[in-house]
Amino acid sequence: MKKRNWTPYWLILPTLIYLALFFAYPMVRGLILSVWDDEASLRLQSTASITSDAAGDLPQGTQIRLLDRQGNLLSDEVADAANLLTEQWFLATGVDVEGNNIEGWVSENRLRIREEAEDGTPIMGTIRRKLGSTADPLTDIHESASSVSPVIAKVEARTELFVQEVATLEVWFQIEGENETGETLTGWVPSRFIQVYGDEESGRIDRANQGAFTLEFFEKMVNDRFFWPAVRTTLLLMLFIIPAQFVLATVMALVIQARLRFNSIFLYIFSIPLGVSDLAVGILFFSIFTQNGLLNSVLQGLGLITQAQPYLTADTRHWILIAIWLAELWRATSIVMVIVVSGLQAISDEVLEAAELFGASFWQRLWHVILPLLKPSLQVALILRTILAVQVFAVVIALSGGDIVTVLANETFRQYFEFRNGNVASAYAVFILALSMLSAVFYLRAVRTQQELS
Amino acid sequence: MAEIKIENVTKRFGDFTAVDNANLTIEDKEFMVLVGPSGCGKTTLLRSIAGLGMADEGRIMIGGRDVTYLPPRERQISMVFQSYAIFPHMKVYDNIAFGLKMTKVDKKEINRRVNEAAELLHIEELLDRYPNNMSGGQRQRVAVARAIAMQAEVLLMDEPLSNLDALLRLEMRAELKKLLADINATTIYVTHDQIEALSMGDRIAVMKDGLVQQVDQPTTIYDRPANSFVGGFIGNPPMNFMTGQVQKDNGQILVKVGDSLLTPASFIQEQVGKYEGDSITVGIRAENMETLVDPTTDAIPVTVDVVEPLGSQNLLTVRIGDDRVKVSTHPDLAVRAGQKVWLRFPAEKIRWIERQSGKVLYS
Ligand SMILES: Nc1ncnc2c1ncn2[C@@H]1O[C@H](COP(=O)(O)OP(=O)(O)O)[C@@H](O)[C@H]1O
Ligand SMILES: [Mg+2]
Numbered sequence: 001m002k003k004r005n006w007t008p009y010w011l012i013l014p015t016l017i018y019l020a021l022f023f024a025y026p027m028v029r030g031l032i033l034s035v036w037d038d039e040a041s042l043r044l045q046s047t048a049s050i051t052s053d054a055a056g057d058l059p060q061g062t063q064i065r066l067l068d069r070q071g072n073l074l075s076d077e078v079a080d081a082a083n084l085l086t087e088q089w090f091l092a093t094g095v096d097v098e099g100n101n102i103e104g105w106v107s108e109n110r111l112r113i114r115e116e117a118e119d120g121t122p123i124m125g126t127i128r129r130k131l132g133s134t135a136d137p138l139t140d141i142h143e144s145a146s147s148v149s150p151v152i153a154k155v156e157a158r159t160e161l162f163v164q165e166v167a168t169l170e171v172w173f174q175i176e177g178e179n180e181t182g183e184t185l186t187g188w189v190p191s192r193f194i195q196v197y198g199d200e201e202s203g204r205i206d207r208a209n210q211g212a213f214t215l216e217f218f219e220k221m222v223n224d225r226f227f228w229p230a231v232r233t234t235l236l237l238m239l240f241i242i243p244a245q246f247v248l249a250t251v252m253a254l255v256i257q258a259r260l261r262f263n264s265i266f267l268y269i270f271s272i273p274l275g276v277s278d279l280a281v282g283i284l285f286f287s288i289f290t291q292n293g294l295l296n297s298v299l300q301g302l303g304l305i306t307q308a309q310p311y312l313t314a315d316t317r318h319w320i321l322i323a324i325w326l327a328e329l330w331r332a333t334s335i336v337m338v339i340v341v342s343g344l345q346a347i348s349d350e351v352l353e354a355a356e357l358f359g360a361s362f363w364q365r366l367w368h369v370i371l372p373l374l375k376p377s378l379q380v381a382l383i384l385r386t387i388l389a390v391q392v393f394a395v396v397i398a399l400s401g402g403d404i405v406t407v408l409a410n411e412t413f414r415q416y417f418e419f420r421n422g423n424v425a426s427a428y429a430v431f432i433l434a435l436s437m438l439s440a441v442f443y444l445r446a447v448r449t450q451q452e453l454s
Numbered sequence: 455m456a457e458i459k460i461e462n463v464t465k466r467f468g469d470f471t472a473v474d475n476a477n478l479t480i481e482d483k484e485f486m487v488l489v490g491p492s493g494c495g496k497t498t499l500l501r502s503i504a505g506l507g508m509a510d511e512g513r514i515m516i517g518g519r520d521v522t523y524l525p526p527r528e529r530q531i532s533m534v535f536q537s538y539a540i541f542p543h544m545k546v547y548d549n550i551a552f553g554l555k556m557t558k559v560d561k562k563e564i565n566r567r568v569n570e571a572a573e574l575l576h577i578e579e580l581l582d583r584y585p586n587n588m589s590g591g592q593r594q595r596v597a598v599a600r601a602i603a604m605q606a607e608v609l610l611m612d613e614p615l616s617n618l619d620a621l622l623r624l625e626m627r628a629e630l631k632k633l634l635a636d637i638n639a640t641t642i643y644v645t646h647d648q649i650e651a652l653s654m655g656d657r658i659a660v661m662k663d664g665l666v667q668q669v670d671q672p673t674t675i676y677d678r679p680a681n682s683f684v685g686g687f688i689g690n691p692p693m694n695f696m697t698g699q700v701q702k703d704n705g706q707i708l709v710k711v712g713d714s715l716l717t718p719a720s721f722i723q724e725q726v727g728k729y730e731g732d733s734i735t736v737g738i739r740a741e742n743m744e745t746l747v748d749p750t751t752d753a754i755p756v757t758v759d760v761v762e763p764l765g766s767q768n769l770l771t772v773r774i775g776d777d778r779v780k781v782s783t784h785p786d787l788a789v790r791a792g793q794k795v796w797l798r799f800p801a802e803k804i805r806w807i808e809r810q811s812g813k814v815l816y817s
Binding site for chain 1: 604
């Protein structure tokens with residue numbers, strides 16, 4: 001038998017754990033949040049019990065009629081749910097209509113508490129009188145705390161009973177309503193899902209317990225009044241930032257590669273922005289463009305303007321965009337440059353010399369040799385940069401406050417923290433992810449290297 | 455006309471002098487081989503000629519034009535790089551056509567010349583392929599094709615065969631020699647392989663430590679090396695060197711080697727005589743000694759240490775004084791290790807070498 005080598009599998013294990021824990025799980029959760037409505041419909045039960053057969057589902061918001069009600073023992077996890085209707089039942093002792101001493105359960109609807117201990121615990125009460133002539137004037141005493149449990153005795157009105165124990169029951173309603181296909185369904189549901197109207201006979205399904213796939217959050221996102229401005233601004237910034245960045249980065253890389261005298265100083269200077277956080281860059285540029293900021297002082301100092309100009313206001317959106325553009329250029333060009341420099345270093349000197357020797361001028365070398373050989377590096381940088389550009393956030397917030405000029409990441413943030421709508425925030429996040437992936441695939445296909453094509 | 459004149463060219467890297475005051479003239483259409491051990495400055499000198507790395511001192515003329523300060527593309531030269539320097543992102547066709555495209559040659563003419571070059575190097579079927587998964591031999595052919603397609607009057611080649619395996623190298627050597635004879639450009643061919651140098655060059659320039667040691671035709675370089683370095687570097691096995699003691703006996707200059715006496719040829723007697731009472735180095739090539747199995751009066755008796763049968767010859771290692779000497783003999787001559795033989799040194803084949811400078815004495 002061939003002995004199996006397990007080492008590679010052991011090595012894979014941490015990677016798998018990492019992928020599952022830090023990558024797949026959050027991704028899947030995020031995706032689910034954006035397309036899964038946790039409370040799409042409410043399940044009707046055939047009897048007033050969560051374990052009974054299902055009698056159908058009614059969507060959230062359906063108008064319903066309340067047919068009947070019944071109390072059920074309350075489980076702890078729903079004890080403080082909104083809309084929860086409860087009733088109390090008492091285990092009481094006393095004398096029944098036939099003169100026997102009895103012990104059994106009676107609802108708070110039938111027993112008026114007359115005496116309570118200091119902490120509010122009921123001690124004694126009297127049976128209420130029944131109104132209406134047709135009703136049985138006696139009150140049922142049940143074996144357990146439920147109106148459907150067997151009746152063990154009957155007591156007269158005004159009978160004094162001593163309370164031994166209190167049980168809190170959740171009210172269940174038997175309801176009737178129409179589903180999406182117009183079918184009328186009847187069944188039992190717990191009160192906490194139901195909003196009861198004033199007439200006590202009708203209501204609507206307020207919350208639900210059955211999840212379903214939905215595009216509602218994406219619809220909400222697209223119809224959000226900030227959505228299209230955010231998309232427009234994000235794409236506009238990408239369109240203007242990325243090409244400018246690549247030209248700049250390539251020039252910077254070529255300057256470094258030219259092995260000038262102060263080569264390494266250039267590299268250090270060009271790399272400084274790598275160490276500055278995007279929020280800091282945003283604040284830095286805010287301090288330049290704000291009304292009594294650097295730009296105005298310089299312009300005033302030079303006598304070019306007499307009065308400080310406002311730049312970062314709602315009336316000067318173009319200035320905000322220019323400031324964002326400059327800040328992003330300043331901030332993120334170096335990462336592109338670093339990648340391009342490493343790509344340039346991978347090009348063999350002899351190949352460049354051969355190009356020179358065979359008659360190529362600098363521009364011909366750049367166009368026919370350097371750029372084609374840089375393609376893989378440029379591809380990596382492009383993908384990285386585009387993804388970062390789709391996610392642009394802190395700089396925009398710092399320069400515009402997030403209202404005058406908004407971007408997709410800002411809307412994600414707004415949905416989550418301002419509107420507390422995690423689902424729509426997720427939809428935005430998924431939209432950003434899709435844009436990033438689309439651009440990556442696009443670049444991988446469009447900027448293919450020659451070798452791959454052959 | 456593309457005569458290359460290298461005048462007093464020096465090239466330094468920091469404190470290190472890679473090429474030291476080189477002077478070399480390569481005639482129009484001549485095939486000059488630049489040979490020397492690795493690191494002796496061959497590539498540096500060739501790059502100076504190509505314009506890749508400016509010479510620090512001196513002057514370089516190509517076809518009567520001073521090109522010392524011209525960039526490579528204005529020197530009208532073509533080159534095969536040691537690592538081939540093929541453009542990895544271009545098909546073979548575009549590689550070969552590159553120089554022609556850059557210099558805006560007419561499309562039809564480019565096509566004609568590329569096909570011609572490809573045909574000369576038997577790579578027509580590779581024209582449509584990318585170089586990334588080609589063998590060393592194929593890349594080498596592409597590099598040569600690219601260089602000759604330029605039809606420049608000067609062709610520089612930096613160890614074009616050194617990256618090939620031994621068999622392919624042997625094959626390409628002959629093919630390249632014929633090809634280069636056909637295209638008839640002024641060629642400087644750099645190699646560290648002395649056999650390549652001997653077999654290919656019209657003339658050979660031997661370099662060591664940045665200094666040009668000797669420039670001459672292959673046979674002259676082989677027979678009459680200017681110094682012990684050239685003698686030892688050129689030829690396989692290298693020239694044998696022994697220590698001799700110069701003495702005068704009855705007005706006759708004699709050199710004592712081991713226990714025996716050698717008589718310098720009459721035309722060199724006077725030169726050797728200057729070292730009377732001093733030691734001198736005696737140089738002789740392995741195939742220039744005559745091996746005799748019977749005692750002879752004018753031959754030196756030696757004991758054979760090792761016998762190496764090489765097929766076309768037997769190589770004997772013998773000891774003369776403190777020096778080991780390689781002797782080439784006819785394969786039919788039956789000699790065993792430990793056997794005593796007699797070596798005859800033909801006077802005109804012995805090279806007398808000044809000990810200090812290593813300079814070979816000639817009349
Ligand atoms: N760019 C360089 N910088 C520093 N030293 C170099 C450089 N190029 C070559 N050298 C040195 O110059 C010497 C000659 O190199 P080279 O001309 O390449 O030798 P060869 O081609 O004869 O093997 C070597 O010692 C090498 O280390
Ligand atoms: Mg070299």
